């Protein structure tokens with residue numbers, strides 16, 4: 389049995405960053421990754437990077453197969469760079485193996501040749517991510533025309549017609565991307581509208597623009613059955629018994645924590661009722677030497693929140709836990725549609741429900757000078773502020789460059805900078821951020 393100071397299970401964002409940090413402190417560390425095509429984790433290989441690259445190429449008119457080829461080249465290089473960023477460390481060893489706990493301090497790994505080995509460590513960090521969920525559906529769910537986000541982006545032939553089940557982040561980003569590549573896209577949304585938790589004007593605007601770009605929505609129905617018709621056709625039967633036939637079906641119906649076969653039940657750590665690893669404010673599980681970071685511990689599923697989980701664990705290990713989960717504020721996000729939608733904080737309805745003296749302002753992007761230069765008049769920016777304290781309570785930015793602009797607003801919110809500062813700031817010209825002069829004129 390080989391003993392380590394630390395074992396990290398999974399090559400996710402938090403884990404690989406922690407590996408580098410521990411190495412600089414002289415810790416002998418093992419990083420165990422079950423899939424050689426996943427060095428660097430989900431983001432690099434099957435999520436953020438490939439999808440945003442394909443979106444970029446789709447919107448810039450590149451042909452689908454050429455974009456998939458470019459994507460494969462880029463992620464291959466990033467995967468190799470990520471592998472070496474850990475494997476070349478002085479005190480770290482990367483194991484190509486599936487890890488399974490056998491108790492709080494020992495892990496059994498199964499190597500590619502089927503042989504088994506036990507590794508032990510004082511501290512163990514679980515960073516195994518999440519995987520796509522396909523809800524219980526009747527019919528030919530194993531058809532080669534049924535895809536998840538992971539498998540669709542590897543398909544080299546553009547589906548002429550694509551049915552997307554689910555109108556969440558993945559559904560709407562893929563609808564934008566495949567529509568721009570030239571597929572005829574239908575999105576099945578079980579609710580009466582997309583994005584129920586977003587501001588109602590913003591979601592109406594996004595829906596209008598997506599429809600105008602040619603995307604077809606079917607609201608208020610669930611996918612219940614898939615039937616492989618043979619040849620290149622597949623049919624989805626909806627709860628209202630309507631049928632949608634296309635050449636490919638993407639299930640964009642959520643993701644679940646990757647804990648299957650991890651042997652958590654052999655440890656003192658426990659799972660929540662959603663199957664995520666239960667952690668405390670320092671991301672420690674019920675076993676005090678085992679931590680969980682990233683998607684596997686539940687909560688918001690983003691690469692940057694996983695990176696921030698590393699900061700929480702580092703703080704607990706080396707700085708008395710001064711930065712903890714409840715130190716994290718105003719977690720923002722972007723949905724990379726065209727144009728993108730970015731949010732931080734509350735909607736005005738939420739702010740009022742929570743008792744704030746809230747006022748809001750909205751600004752159509754068609755009135756902004758930079759929009760005319762960009763030849764992109766779509767978009768709507770909204771801000772919600774507290775009229776008493778002058779605090780920014782929320783921003784909802786649907787428009788060009790919102791994925792960048794949102795970071796400025798989050799910085800202001802995190803540092804209690806009043807909205808009047810963003811209102812009165814001198815911005816250069818002509819740029820998107822000068823929209824804040826008007827947006828915060830409340």
Ligand SMILES: Cc1cc2nc3c(=O)[nH]c(=O)nc-3n(C[C@H](O)[C@H](O)[C@H](O)COP(=O)(O)OP(=O)(O)OC[C@H]3O[C@@H](n4cnc5c(N)ncnc54)[C@H](O)[C@@H]3O)c2cc1C
Pocket residue numbers: 397398399400401402403420421422423426427428429430431432434435436437439440485486487488515516517518537558646649650681682683684689690691692694724
């Ligand atoms: C299509 C898509 C697009 C997305 N786009 C964005 C985006 O634009 N921006 C953003 O911030 N987030 C995005 N996300 C979310 C983001 O990708 C994830 O939140 C993030 O990658 C999670 O990282 P992680 O640290 O939890 O672990 P991961 O990166 O998921 O790594 C977990 C690793 O553990 C390995 N593993 C699992 N079980 C075992 C085991 N038993 N033994 C050994 N290894 C194991 C896995 O193979 C994997 O490599 C997207 C997700 C998807 C699906």
Ligand SMILES: NC(=O)c1ccc[n+]([C@@H]2O[C@H](COP(=O)([O-])OP(=O)(O)OC[C@H]3O[C@@H](n4cnc5c(N)ncnc54)[C@H](O)[C@@H]3O)[C@@H](O)[C@H]2O)c1
Pocket residue numbers: 523553554555556557558559561576577578579609610611612640641642643688689690721722723724
């Ligand atoms: N830009 C980003 O940062 C980004 C992009 C993509 C994904 N992600 C991450 O990935 C996570 C998962 O995304 P997602 O879109 O898969 O999940 P989601 O939970 O956002 O959306 C899933 C949707 O599928 C619907 N659904 C479920 N069963 C259905 C059925 N039978 N028929 C029709 N619809 C059905 C649900 O009602 C829901 O609206 C996100 O929460 C996010 O954290 C992030």
